Amino acid sequence: MALEKVSNILQEAEKRNTSAIAFDAFDYQTIYSCIMGAEAVKKPVILMLYPTMDSLITPRIFAETVKDLAKKVSVPVGLHLDHCSNYEYILSAIREGFTSVMADGSTLPFEQNVAFTKEVVRAATVFGVDVEGELGHVGSAGNESDFCNENSYTTPEDAAAFADATGVASLAVAIGSAHGHYVKEPKLDIERLREINEATKTPLVLHGGSGIPQEQLVAAFKNGINKFNVGTEYFILNAKLQKDFFGSEEADKSPFGVVPFVRKNLQSYIEKKLELSVWS
Numbered sequence: 143m144a145l146e147k148v149s150n151i152l153q154e155a156e157k158r159n160t161s162a163i164a165f166d167a168f169d170y171q172t173i174y175s176c177i178m179g180a181e182a183v184k185k186p187v188i189l190m191l192y193p194t195m196d197s198l199i200t201p202r203i204f205a206e207t208v209k210d211l212a213k214k215v216s217v218p219v220g221l222h223l224d225h226c227s228n229y230e231y232i233l234s235a236i237r238e239g240f241t242s243v244m245a246d247g248s249t250l251p252f253e254q255n256v257a258f259t260k261e262v263v264r265a266a267t268v269f270g271v272d273v274e275g276e277l278g279h280v281g282s283a284g285n286e287s288d289f290c291n292e293n294s295y296t297t298p299e300d301a302a303a304f305a306d307a308t309g310v311a312s313l314a315v316a317i318g319s320a321h322g323h324y325v326k327e328p329k330l331d332i333e334r335l336r337e338i339n340e341a342t343k344t345p346l347v348l349h350g351g352s353g354i355p356q357e358q359l360v361a362a363f364k365n366g367i368n369k370f371n372v373g374t375e376y377f378i379l380n381a382k383l384q385k386d387f388f389g390s391e392e393a394d395k396s397p398f399g400v401v402p403f404v405r406k407n408l409q410s411y412i413e414k415k416l417e418l419s420v421w422s
């Protein structure tokens with residue numbers, strides 16, 4: 143298939159009262175394993191690039207790789223630029239082929255976040271590109287206060303006002319998750335999520351997906367999350383697989399053996415993770 147618009151994938155998720163899963167990736171193997179894992183279990187998948195990883199893979203090569211592999215499978219594949227707070231960078235990613243972008247103004251005061259996000263939506267709309275905004279800052283899982291402090295969580299009123307004012311296609315919310323390794327087990331505020339979901343029709347996004355207990359994810363997906371972002375877990379697994387392979391005798395048998403070994407195991411992880419996304 144050709145690439146699918148992320149907004150279409152999220153609308154389908156919303157109809158099914160579930161979430162699509164979006165994975166950060168940074169090279170051919172991590173992109174390939176995501177797309178082939180999704181094909182194996184017949185579920186949509188979204189591939190995301192962190193701008194900070196553009197020294198590992200350029201936005202153009204990332205976009206072209208996702209597009210090329212999407213053509214080889216039958217499931218919908220979305221392409222998204224993850225966290226970006228730089229207007230020019232977002233436009234350059236659109237030029238390089240990204241069909242969905244995140245305008246991350248979450249560290250700005252509300253009015254400035256609205257103004258920045260609105261400006262990105264205005265430009266992206268010209269190219270038919272979807273925009274994800276963020277309201278209430280999703281910080282670092284290494285700082286307990288970043289995910290346990292309810293003062294930084296999204297409120298239903300602000301979410302509704304932000305979605306209306308900006309016209310974003312999706313909205314990332316702060317309800318108790320954070321990026322990276324959690325210093326203590328997170329506890330998502332599902333009641334708040336339910337209220338945000340009632341207050342706005344915009345599909346909601348949950349960031350900081352690595353390390354959230356499964357039962358909380360099931361509850362989040364049933365209460366309004368339509369896009370779920372995972373990065374750290376996938377990167378760490380990839381590094382561990384490389385280490386395992388090169389520490390084994392298999393590494394001496396062929397200079398290419400690492401590729402099928404890593405792909406197979408990354409793909410199994412993706413297939414398992416996608417079980418959370420109830421698509422039938």
Ligand code: 13P
Nearest residue numbers: 321322349350352373374
């Ligand atoms: P983790 O790296 O914590 O899984 O979060 C990923 C994410 O939210 C990317 O936007």
